[in-house]
Amino acid sequence: MVSNSEFAKIFEEFSEILELKDANRFRIAAYQKASQTAKSLGEPIEQIYERGGAKELDNIPGIGKGIAQKIEEYIKTGRVKELEGLRKSLPRQEVEYMRVPGIGPKTATKLHKEFRAKDLADLKSRLEKSGSKYFKEKTLANILRGIEVYKGMGGRMLLVEAREIAREAVEYLEKSRLASKVTPVGSLRRFKETVGDIDIVAIAPDPKKAIEYFSKFPGAKEVISKGEAKGTIIHRLGAQVDFEIMPEESFGSLLQHFTGSKEHNIHLRTYAQEHGMSVSEHGIKKGKKLIRCRTEEEVYGTLGMKYIEPELREDRGEIEAALNDKLPELIEMKDIKGDFHVHSNWSDGNAKIEDLARKAVELGHKFLAISDHTVTLGIARGLDSKRFNQRRREIESVRKKYRGLNLFDSCEVNIGSDGSLDLPDEAMKYFDVVTASIHSGFNQSKEQITKRMIRAMENAYVDVIGHPTGRLINRREGYSADWEQVFKTAAQENVALEINASPDRLDLPDGLVLKAKKMGVRFAISTDSHSLEQLSFLPFGISVARRGWCEKKDIVNALELEELIKWLRGG
DNA sequence: GCCGTTTTCGGCCCGACTGTTTTCAGTCG
Numbered sequence: 001m002v003s004n005s006e007f008a009k010i011f012e013e014f015s016e017i018l019e020l021k022d023a024n025r026f027r028i029a030a031y032q033k034a035s036q037t038a039k040s041l042g043e044p045i046e047q048i049y050e051r052g053g054a055k056e057l058d059n060i061p062g063i064g065k066g067i068a069q070k071i072e073e074y075i076k077t078g079r080v081k082e083l084e085g086l087r088k089s090l091p092r093q094e095v096e097y098m099r100v101p102g103i104g105p106k107t108a109t110k111l112h113k114e115f116r117a118k119d120l121a122d123l124k125s126r127l128e129k130s131g132s133k134y135f136k137e138k139t140l141a142n143i144l145r146g147i148e149v150y151k152g153m154g155g156r157m158l159l160v161e162a163r164e165i166a167r168e169a170v171e172y173l174e175k176s177r178l179a180s181k182v183t184p185v186g187s188l189r190r191f192k193e194t195v196g197d198i199d200i201v202a203i204a205p206d207p208k209k210a211i212e213y214f215s216k217f218p219g220a221k222e223v224i225s226k227g228e229a230k231g232t233i234i235h236r237l238g239a240q241v242d243f244e245i246m247p248e249e250s251f252g253s254l255l256q257h258f259t260g261s262k263e264h265n266i267h268l269r270t271y272a273q274e275h276g277m278s279v280s281e282h283g284i285k286k287g288k289k290l291i292r293c294r295t296e297e298e299v300y301g302t303l304g305m306k307y308i309e310p311e312l313r314e315d316r317g318e319i320e321a322a323l324n325d326k327l328p329e330l331i332e333m334k335d336i337k338g339d340f341h342v343h344s345n346w347s348d349g350n351a352k353i354e355d356l357a358r359k360a361v362e363l364g365h366k367f368l369a370i371s372d373h374t375v376t377l378g379i380a381r382g383l384d385s386k387r388f389n390q391r392r393r394e395i396e397s398v399r400k401k402y403r404g405l406n407l408f409d410s411c412e413v414n415i416g417s418d419g420s421l422d423l424p425d426e427a428m429k430y431f432d433v434v435t436a437s438i439h440s441g442f443n444q445s446k447e448q449i450t451k452r453m454i455r456a457m458e459n460a461y462v463d464v465i466g467h468p469t470g471r472l473i474n475r476r477e478g479y480s481a482d483w484e485q486v487f488k489t490a491a492q493e494n495v496a497l498e499i500n501a502s503p504d505r506l507d508l509p510d511g512l513v514l515k516a517k518k519m520g521v522r523f524a525i526s527t528d529s530h531s532l533e534q535l536s537f538l539p540f541g542i543s544v545a546r547r548g549w550c551e552k553k554d555i556v557n558a559l560e561l562e563e564l565i566k567w568l569r570g571g
Numbered sequence: 572g573c574c575g576t577t578t579t580c581g582g583c584c585c586g587a588c589t590g591t592t593t594t595c596a597g598t599c600g
Contacts (some may be wrong), residue, residue, distance in 0.1 A: 026583050030572035064573045104598050138590065186600080199600090230588085257585090262600065269584040280585050281600095 011035035037062040102146035156194035160503035179204040185258040191543035207245035252293035257281035263315035311546040335558040338367030341526030347372035369410035376422040385427040408432035417441040419455030428461035437466030450482040467500040467507040491520040501541025513548025
């Protein structure tokens with residue numbers, strides 16, 4: 001079956017090429033929208049097609065007759081003739097150039113026409129040699145910096161890295177008292193798993209003075225610009241940080257605008273327009289009257305809807321939900337009672353069980369699962385039944401010291417290539433919690449992976465499936481599985497899927513969390529800690545759960561202890 | 572290319588910044 005992300009890529013490429021060809025901008029937008037729709041659709045497009053043909057596809061908002069026809073062509077023949085024609089009509093370099101920040105379709109075309117470079121690296125050296133013939137000084141510097149940024153960061157940085165840089169900048173700005181309401185915006189505020197630029201906004205009585213102060217930020221290695229109300233620096237770790245001063249009387253409108261996402265804002269503005277209003281970063285126009293909003297609550301309230309949390313603003317149905325008072329009551333850190341997945345120095349963690357327990361108490365946890373690796377994971381010093389028995393004695397003795405903490409005897413059992421587990425049932429029954437994970441055979445077919453996961457979930461002792469997609473953000477794609485089937489089984493078997501809070505995993509990803517939630521699946525948020533410090537990663541898991549619309553009832557970490565134990569025994 | 576409880580044609584979200592083309596094109600969010 002063709003995956004929805006494959007369709008998303010096809011439409012994305014359509015829009016990129018059409019942009020380079022200077023096509024009608026609404027046609028370009030239509031493909032972008034179709035791409036976005038494909039990504040966020042709960043059901044496989046191919047399945048929709050099988051049910052009702054191209055006519056059924058036409059019913060999907062954002063997909064009309066033209067795109068429905070292309071979907072049909074791709075399902076039937078594995079290709080889209082028009083796209084192949086388009087590809088041939090353009091040099092491939094132009095598409096690549098356009099992905100560099102600061103380079104749009106016009107510049108991309110010009111760059112290829114003038115330099116005929118074979119790739120981006122080649123282009124860079126040619127620009128350095130003779131770029132000044134074609135571009136004025138500042139434009140050239142801007143393009144070169146864009147290439148550097150694009151190369152150096154592999155696209156986008158991890159959320160955890162961006163938050164660290166933002167925290168440093170916000171503290172510096174707040175300390176000065178030159179600015180107040182200092183707030184990170186953009187994908188950072190929405191807690192997206194990766195972040196491009198770091199954007200920070202604030203209000204200030206003397207904007208120029210505040211920007212001047214920002215330009216002296218000790219974390220900066222380079223100041224790109226400093227104007228009357230906006231400054232840009234490059235942080236020593238390579239990230240671009242923008243700081244912008246906003247007028248207080250429309251701060252809410254501006255905050256809303258800069259938080260995005262783009263898709264959310266387009267939808268919001270379209271809705272406003274349909275109802276005789278017009279939304280911009282300055283306020284909301286009703287007729288000739290401009291209503292400036294000091295808070296975001298006012299923005300959404302004026303449009304007749306409930307306030308939407310930043311994590312939900314991805315145009316995944318939140319606007320409709322806000323209009324009908326159907327928004328979820330999102331899970332919060334304070335609802336969380338513990339951590340399900342922590343490694344000790346019995347396997348590949350570096351902390352003693354006692355130290356982990358003490359740290360968990362400090363963090364306010366009511367429970368902690370010590371879940372070391374099992375025997376086949378030799379590389380991680382996985383334990384066999386005998387060593388788990390020895391470890392059990394240590395857990396017993398720590399329990400006596402920390403009576404307020406429920407220290408769960410747990411393991412991360414390995415799912416073999418055929419779906420079998422590497423501990424016998426008679427060993428597994430002694431554990432309070434069992435998490436089962438895949439650690440090898442990532443390249444198996446979708447069918448095989450799906451079967452493996454289902455077989456593991458059908459084991460009566462398995463409570464949680466660990467890092468379900470196996471991805472490492474920016475480094476490794478997850479394995480492919482038929483998620484529909486996996487989620488169905490998880491719901492049936494009452495097995496929780498892990499939301500792994502490790503910042504380079506964040507696995508399940510938020511889009512799949514949302515799909516699984518709709519199918520009745522519950523989730524275990526876990527740090528997968530290998531050290532004491534990593535026990536503090538839980539908030540990253542919370543942000544994934546929130547982006548997946550999860551409420552308290554969807555998260556097993558939030559269950560009252562009696563309910564939790566009941567679930568563990570039943571599952 | 573998509574869409575329609577005024578429309579099957581004629582709209583489509585809206586504005587700012589940057590550089591340098593002194594009246595605007597290109598890019599971005």
